[in-house]
Structures are given as structure tokens and as C-alpha cells.
Amino acid sequence: MSAVFEPPREVGEPRKAVRLYTPPDTLGGKLWGWRYLMLRRTVQVGVMLMFFGTLHWGWQAMGAPLLRGNLSASEFLGILPMADPFAVLQQLVSRQGLHTTVLLGAAILLAFYALAGRVFCGWVCPMNLVTDLAGWLRTKLKLNDLFRLPRTTRYWILGMALLLSALMGAAAFEWVSPISMLHREIIYGAGLGLTAALGIFIFDLLILKHGWCGHLCPLGAFYSLLGKWALLRVRFDDRTCTHCGECARVCPEPQVLNLKQAAEHGMVSAGACSNCARCIPICPERSLDFAPRWNARPAIDHRTRTQP
């Protein structure tokens, strides 16, 4: 960032006193605080249930199978194809000729996630249920990391996936992806794929906090790169923020809550933000909420401040 951030308060006006998040006493308040969490879990479980119900219980709508396939490729209501754009990219890099259905499906999801940001990770991916459980448990048990790993590791793994796909003529991540194994086995029957989920659970719980989603997963890295320009953002209001740090405490990608940058853009601008909205209800000052990119409120930067 070129511009040095200066808070948009008048000179001499201090920030408000820091007050930390206090959990609400009433059940209604608690439920309201969990609104995004409950919504997220509903969407995550609902997507898996739609796949499962279509296969096992013959769920239909408008005379067509409701949601056929799995997260790799699917068809909604017999008309709308969808496909994992990263999987298709690997196949394309491996010089595999593909049919238009899957290319169209990948383009549709690519467009959707380009607009909505990295929401796959927090709102759709079933592995997120596993890693969130591990993350919650490790906070309760106050466990320390065994080692540190740069969060950029996943981008190197993403590059390696494409390189290996090109060299070996096979979609490199798809063949070993624990995510694919997990959702395939949720839908088509359990086997060793659950062991992959267990491995990630143990890794996240005992070895490295947010180890899989935050450090290693190339699919998350792919959506992070894509989410850089997303329209749906967590808006940040620097005028009310007291820098209490509660948001960063619950954020699975705390580096995206760089408050200096956030104030400058008026939003969390990093692509790695999965729009999971953990930070929104926990903010005691209500400085964070969802907003489209064009409604962000950038703090007045030094150029405008020097205007008379």
C-alpha cells in the first residue's frame, strides 16, 4: 500500500474505549449471534442432503432429478450443469479433451465464485465441517501448534497440482483430493475416504491450527485467487472500530483482517476471506457487515484529507 493510513477522525479525537465481545444472555440473542453459523451449516448440510436425497430417495423437482452428481460435477433440475472449475482446469492442463457440458458447468461456477468470493470453502465444502470441529475443539482444549507453516504454501501446492497435471496427463489433485473422497463417499457410500477426513481432523486438531483449509488446500487457494475481485465482501467501518481484535480471534484466515488495509478499502479485500461471517456477529461495535463491493466505505485517505 502506497498511502499511509491515517484514521478518518479529527486530529486529537481518540478511538472509543476498547470493549470486548460479551456473549448475549438470552437465547434469542445467542441464536441471533449464531445466525450466519446456522445459515452456513444449513447450506453445507443442505447441499450434501440434496445430492444424497436425489440419489437415494429419488428427490425430484419439476419432473427432473433435483441435484444429480457430486461437487466435482453435477446437474441441477436436469438443465443447469455445474462443475468444479479447478478440477476441470487440471483436466484441461493435462490436455484431456472435454465436452461442452462440463466446460459450461465449470464456467458457471467460476462466474458464481468470482462474484460471491471464496464462499465454497465456508459454505459448501463438507471438509469445512471437519476442520471447523477441529478448530473449535483445539480452542477449547487450548492446544498449541506443533510447527508453523506459511499460508502461501497452498499456492505452491496449487501450482504443483497444475504442473503435475501437465506432466503426467492426469488431474493431479483430483486423484488424491480428500475433499473429493469425502463428498463422494458421503453420497455414494462410505469407505476409506472417511479416513482422509479423520487424518485432516487430527492434523488440524493436534498439529496445526486451520492446517488444511488455511495452509495446504489447493482448492481453497484456487478460490482465494478467484475471490480477490469478488463483489460480495465483508464491509469494514473504521469510524466505529476500536481495534479490539475479537474478529481476528475467531477468523480462520486472520491475516485478511489487516485493519489498516481494511480501513483503506472500507472492506476486507483479501481473496482468502471465505465470507464465513464469523467476524460479523462477534464485533462488539458492529463495524463489520456484508455489503457489495461498491458499497464499501473507504476511510478518507490522506489525499482527500489535505483538501481544504
Next chain:
Amino acid sequence: MDSKRRSFLLKTVQGAAVAACGGLVWAHLLRQEAAASVLALRPPGALAEADFAAACIKCGQCAQACPYDTLRMARAEETVPIGTPYFVPRDIPCYMCPDIPCVPACPTGALDPQIKDVSKARMGLAVIDAESCLSWQGLRCEVCYRVCPVKGDAISIQNHPRQTSKHAQFVPIVHSQACTGCGMCEEACPTEVAAIRVLNPRLVQGKIGSHYRLGWKSETPITQEFIPQAVPSSAAAEAPAPKTAPGMDALNQGLEP
């Protein structure tokens, strides 16, 4: 070399080393996982195994489209490449739906939409173990022949004379040019372990080679001239004039009585 530069170079080399190690392990895993399986029986219209493994995105829409639950998705612990569809004919064979619903369900073209006639599918090839086949023992079984959807073309019954009695054996014979590998025969075979099995043709089929010519089948004219072009003059002088007799031809020259 200043220490900053040295540490930068070292970091780069170390990073590259980690990437190389990880890449090698990953490539090894990939080679094992994505290895084309000669044991897997694929849905109708599947591309050649190596192309199929590369094109299949492992979504299972073919398996969902199958009205008989024939197709299953391979799990990590199975020998078939993970996540790909296959079937086990002894459990549920392919019933060869005329409209082949699994094929249009495939979004990637791993199942080739060019296939319009399911009898052109080549999922495998039925092979008979004559040692355990009831018909080959002399019983009148022929179950495989009767359940075969391309009856008469893919499996025919031939009668063989039997040495020990007046009765003939009626034995099933598979013809690869018509067998689709649907596996209905394998499912129906009454022996404890099926005596007729569907396998990848690559495991069982030989190849004659183009240089052999089966003259009695060949319709191409014989291109090489076997008749001697010119009889040596001395031999011609000494040899008695050939008698013409029925059945005599150039090859018998000199042998006639």
C-alpha cells in the same frame, strides 16, 4: 557474498528441495491412483481405459442414471482407480438399455456420446472356463446362451461329439465380434463360481498378425505365382510327356505314374 543474499539463495534452494520432494511423492501417488486398471469393467461407450481415467471427473452421474444400480463408484480401498464408475457383472450386470441413459449423463465425454447402439458397446469380453462349464461337461445347461441379449451372435451353441456315449455335447462358444461384455451370462451362470466371466479383452484376446492368411477364408486373390514359370530345358527333354489325368496339376509334375 553478503549474508542477505546468501540466506535468500539458501531459502530458494531449500524451498525448491521441499517442492521437489513433495512433487515426487505426489507424482508417485498419482501414478498409483490414476493407473489404468485392466480389471475395471466400464460403462458402455467408455473411452479406452487410459483416456477414460483422464476424462472422468468422478461425479457419478452415470451411476445415478443407471436404472439397475449396475454402476458403482470405486472407493479408495478397491483395485479400480478411485472414484471411477465400474460394474461387477456377477452382482449386477449391464442390462443394455436401448437408450443407454448413462452415456448422456456423462458431462465430460468419458462416455462417448457417439455410441447410439448399445450392441456396439464393448465393456468387456465373456470368457468360458471349459473345465467348470456344465455344458462342457456334457450337461444340457446353456443358461448363458439363453440369457445373452445378442443371443446367437455373441454366444452360440455348437455340438461336439462325445467320446463316451452316443449323445453329443452342446457347448457355448463366445464370439468377440458381437459380445458387448454386459455380463448377463456371468450373472446367470449356475456354477458356484461363474464358469463364464467378463474380462477386459486385453487380458484374454490374442492377435493373429497380419502376415498370416487363412486361404480358405481369404477373398483376396493369391498374388504370388506358385506355378513354375519356365521348366528347365534339360528336365523337359528327359521327362516323359505329362499324361493328363483328372486332378493333376503342376505341383504333381513328375509324380504321376
